[in-house]
Amino acid sequence: MSIKIWAFSESPSVANEVASAASGLAALAGGGFVVVGLDDSAPLLAGDEKLVLRADTLLSASPEAAANTLAAAAREANPDIILVGSTRDGKEIASRLAVKLGRPCTSEVFGVSLGNGTLQGKRNIFAGKLIAELSIPLPCVVALKVGTNPALPASAAKASEKLAGTVASKTRLVEKREKQKGTVDLRGAKLIVSAGRGIKKKEDLGLVSDLATALGGAVGCSRPLSSDMGWLPEEHHIGLTGVTVHPDLYIAVGISGQLQHVAGVKDSKVIAAVNTDKSAPIFEASDYGVVGDLYAVLPAMLREIRARHH
Amino acid sequence: MKIAVCVKHAVDETELKVDSGGNPQLKGAPTKMSTFDKNAVEEALRLKAAHQGEVVILTVGTPEAKKTMKEALAMGADRGVLVSADPMAMDTRRTSELLAAALKKGGPYDMILCSEGSSDMYSGLVPPMLGELLGLPYVGYVKKVDVSGQSAKVERALEDSVEVVEAPLPIVVSVVSEINEPRYPTLIQIMQAGKKPVEDLTPEALLPGAGPPVPLVKGMKAQAMARKRVVFEGPPEETAKKLIDALAAEGVLPR
Numbered sequence: 407m408s409i410k411i412w413a414f415s416e417s418p419s420v421a422n423e424v425a426s427a428a429s430g431l432a433a434l435a436g437g438g439f440v441v442v443g444l445d446d447s448a449p450l451l452a453g454d455e456k457l458v459l460r461a462d463t464l465l466s467a468s469p470e471a472a473a474n475t476l477a478a479a480a481r482e483a484n485p486d487i488i489l490v491g492s493t494r495d496g497k498e499i500a501s502r503l504a505v506k507l508g509r510p511c512t513s514e515v516f517g518v519s520l521g522n523g524t525l526q527g528k529r530n531i532f533a534g535k536l537i538a539e540l541s542i543p544l545p546c547v548v549a550l551k552v553g554t555n556p557a558l559p560a561s562a563a564k565a566s567e568k569l570a571g572t573v574a575s576k577t578r579l580v581e582k583r584e585k586q587k588g589t590v591d592l593r594g595a596k597l598i599v600s601a602g603r604g605i606k607k608k609e610d611l612g613l614v615s616d617l618a619t620a621l622g623g624a625v626g627c628s629r630p631l632s633s634d635m636g637w638l639p640e641e642h643h644i645g646l647t648g649v650t651v652h653p654d655l656y657i658a659v660g661i662s663g664q665l666q667h668v669a670g671v672k673d674s675k676v677i678a679a680v681n682t683d684k685s686a687p688i689f690e691a692s693d694y695g696v697v698g699d700l701y702a703v704l705p706a707m708l709r710e711i712r713a714r715h716h
Numbered sequence: 717m718k719i720a721v722c723v724k725h726a727v728d729e730t731e732l733k734v735d736s737g738g739n740p741q742l743k744g745a746p747t748k749m750s751t752f753d754k755n756a757v758e759e760a761l762r763l764k765a766a767h768q769g770e771v772v773i774l775t776v777g778t779p780e781a782k783k784t785m786k787e788a789l790a791m792g793a794d795r796g797v798l799v800s801a802d803p804m805a806m807d808t809r810r811t812s813e814l815l816a817a818a819l820k821k822g823g824p825y826d827m828i829l830c831s832e833g834s835s836d837m838y839s840g841l842v843p844p845m846l847g848e849l850l851g852l853p854y855v856g857y858v859k860k861v862d863v864s865g866q867s868a869k870v871e872r873a874l875e876d877s878v879e880v881v882e883a884p885l886p887i888v889v890s891v892v893s894e895i896n897e898p899r900y901p902t903l904i905q906i907m908q909a910g911k912k913p914v915e916d917l918t919p920e921a922l923l924p925g926a927g928p929p930v931p932l933v934k935g936m937k938a939q940a941m942a943r944k945r946v947v948f949e950g951p952p953e954e955t956a957k958k959l960i961d962a963l964a965a966e967g968v969l970p971r
Contacts, residue, residue, distance in 0.1 A: 417875075493875060494840075494875060495874065500841065501845045501848065505849055510809065511808065512839060513839045513840060530838075532727070532740075533729045533730075536740055536938060537939050539934045540932050540933060541934045576852070576853035576854075577881050577882065578881065579881055580881060583880075585877055593875075621970060634897075640894055647752065647833075655963060655969070664730070666835075672941070678959060690943070691943060692943055692945065693946065693966075694947075696955040696956065697949045698952055703956050706952040707956040707959065709956075
């Protein structure tokens with residue numbers, strides 16, 4: 407089967423993951439793939455072939471402008487599969503492409519392969535309680551789940567350029583405020599200690615951050631702490647509607663383990679939990695658990711860790 | 717302002733049972749209004765309180781979706797539109813086409829609100845598809861909405877940044893759950909909700925000549941949760957040591 411595959415993401419950190427999935431599909435189909443980028447966004451690193459779309463508009467400033475440009479180029483090249491990343495903007499771009507090109511589309515897809523003339527893959531549904539098996543007829547647009555493909559090493563294929571002309575957007579970007587880097591970078595963290603409702607007051611978060619610091623990890627939280635209590639900024643929120651993480655070690659402290667939280671951590675290598683309630687669902691989702699009061703267990707953990715380093 | 721809110725009636729993921737073979741028991745499973753849709757309804761009601769007007773609830777669903785419709789009406793929406801079709805039997809594009817056709821039929825609306833994604837599928841595709849299908853400005857993942865005159869200024873929460881975006885009305889907006897705290901209807905509101913008008917529409921009337929929908933989901937299985945589930949109980953000093961020992965043995969602690 408000869409199929410044409412495009413890989414695109416507006417996010418530099420996701421673009422190589424999408425290229426990686428495209429590379430896997432191209433190998434199955436016995437062909438190559440094209441990495442597509444916008445001239446004002448990230449440089450194209452990986453790919454058998456590279457295509458840069460240019461316009462006299464700032465394409466990366468609006469998913470709508472990006473989708474318009476991609477759709478115009480896709481109508482000419484007619485790729486069978488357009489892969490994008492399931493970032494928040496990526497899902498908008500995928501949706502718009504699907505409508506513009508009249509193609510089936512789904513998001514948060516992982517484990518892609520080819521079979522019976524369709525793109526096959528999986529996605530988590532019902533907050534990760536179930537996995538759906540997907541069969542998507544070609545041609546299609548598919549947004550891949552972030553963090554499920556290893557980034558592809560950079561390659562030196564020659565890039566071609568294409569002029570897309572002027573692309574108008576119906577919305578106007580007034581201001582863009584970068585979130586504070588350094589305070590939280592959960593997506594790439596190898597070790598995360600997360601706080602939940604078992605923490606009784608904001609000052610007690612120090613217990614959790616002390617443990618994270620001692621282990622060289624980052625601090626996360628369940629939704630109530632960032633949303634209802636406002637004790638941590640929303641970028642610390644781990645879960646279905648927050649950040650999805652995949653550290654080597656995830657320690658859930660005072661987190662009951664609602665499905666929507668677990669959905670964001672289940673790709674962790676090892677999960678540990680501290681909770682007073684023996685029947686809390688977090689223990690079902692954990693490798694190791696301690697039933698006990700976090701106010702006693704966390705200081706004991708800190709003492710144990712410090713004792714080992716002396 | 718005339719505001720439309722698109723909601724979904726969904727199986728309650730927390731109550732969904734799975735049999736010993738890993739097959740979900742979807743038939744007869746408890747259902748609810750998709751969790752985050754309540755935030756979209758709430759935002760519409762707040763906008764109505766500030767700018768006057770009307771809030772209309774739209775849904776594509778089976779007859780059971782009347783439960784979700786009634787809940788949204790009890791929260792304070794004025795009337796509803798129910799498109800009779802099963803969203804589980806179609807892809808998101810068809811669902812979006814049905815909603816877009818229903819929105820055109822009952823419109824024009826000044827604002828069309830959705831949540832960022834449904835609590836069952838969580839695709840997040842329907843809201844931008846509506847913007848595209850209706851040819852309207854669309855802004856997604858919004859945590860703050862300000863309407864003044866004929867334009868909206870919104871804040872959207874992205875992974876690494878917050879964007880402030882302006883667009884003229886009418887506009888399609890998807891909201892994140894951080895935007896507000898949904899209200900609970902009072903007993904009187906719940907009793908009165910049944911009297912509010914709900915228009916019934918069919919896919920045949922909205923999309924005449926459309927072919928059969930093509931669902932992309934071929935099967936569903938329980939997620940294998942291959943966790944060790946070792947639990948330590950006892951005095952904190954002992955359990956803390958056991959936990960640290962176990963994590964060190966896994967090789968996931970810094971050396």
